[in-house]
Amino acid sequence: MTTPDTFHGWVSHSPTTPLTLTTFTPKPFTETDIEIRITHCGICGTDVHTLRSGWGPTDYPCVVGHEIIGIVTRVGREASFPPNSPSALQIGDRVGIGAQCHSCFEPTCDACTSNQESYCPQIVSTYNSRWYLRETKRRGGEKTYGGFARTWRGPADFVFKIPDALPSAQAAPLLCAGVTMFTPLRKYGAGKGRAVGIVGIGGLGHLGVMFAKALGCESVVGISRTGGKEAEVRALGADGFIATAETGWERKWSRSLDLIICTVDGDDMPLEGYLKLLKMDGTFVQVGAPEKPLPRLMAWALIQKGVKVTGSNIGSREDISEMLRVAAEKQVLPWVESRPMEEVNATLKDMEAGKARFRYVLENAEKESRL
Secondary structure (H helix, E strand, O other), X not given: OOOOOOEEEEEEOOOOOOOEEEEEOOOOOOOOEEXXXXXXXXXXXXXXXXXXXXXXXXXXXXXXXXXEEEEEEEEOOOOOOOOOOOOXXXXXXXXXXXXXXXXXXXXXXXXXXXXXXXXXXXXXXXXXXXXXXXXXXXXXXXXXXXXXXXXXXXXXXXXXXXXXXXXXXXXXXXXXXXHHHHHHHHHOOXXXXXXXXXXXXXXXXXXXXXXXXXXXXXXXXXXEOOHHHHHHHHHOOOOEEEEOOOOOHHHHOOOOEEEEEEOOXXXXXXXXXXXXXXXXXXXXEEOOOOOOOXXXXXXXXXXXXXXXXXEOOOXXXXXXXXXXXXXXXXXXXXXXXXXXXXXXXXXXXXXXXOOOOOEEEEEOOOOOOOO
């Protein structure tokens, strides 16, 4: 085990103070680790929730960012890689890390042994978490730090080679937003002959529309509060659009959708109205994670058509590999606006103000020479 190094990143020290460029200490490098020079990092809603301690107290100091793209600079001799990856990653490879960077991989873990690592009870988040210790079978090691930085270090198990067909700025949001939408679409049968609705057209939702079309769905419908995003939703490839502020939308679109993926995190969303859009045995999947409880629901909303209400958490390593393959093959490229990493505080404010169309990606000053 080597002596810990000093890394540089944009560090948060409290819910109310701006991020500052300073040093932090990563986990010590071990032979199962990989290290990358970060070139790009997308901004996710999770970053905002974490910075302001919206889901609970954040473990400050904290470096957020979990849509990371970078270049491999160091590989441990015992590093293992995700399923469907090359036999080994090499120094100079372009790779990505998403919202999860490790899990327990214990033989008694039903999540890890069934290739559903994102449901591991010892899931290690890419930031604001603690590394899993096999000797104690729990998290309690050094703190994890994310991608608003110049360097990332951690186990290689969740590090993915990026296909050449995906530019780095567009690839970054795929590592979290992309797989968050792709996984439930894939799991619940999005494809030929299926009608899918996407609630909330933002960083997550716009990718839901694009992946639903890429998977061959017969009908993809964007669902938003007002009609302000209809032109953009149709430009993304949607076949229909619902504005829930308009009278009669539940009746007009009743029993028209097989599957709904909901990205919004408002506690006042018309949940029962959304369920009216589902066909018999339809499925409603919540992926947005509000800081407040979801709306109350009458039992008849479930009973009358046998609909299912469930949730989905990012995706497994196999999901991420397949998502990257589909994105490269079908050219599913997120709509992004790139900004220098140095403008992180202003960009976070713009994101909270809803100005993103549809994802901000931060770039470190040194550009990749081959892209």
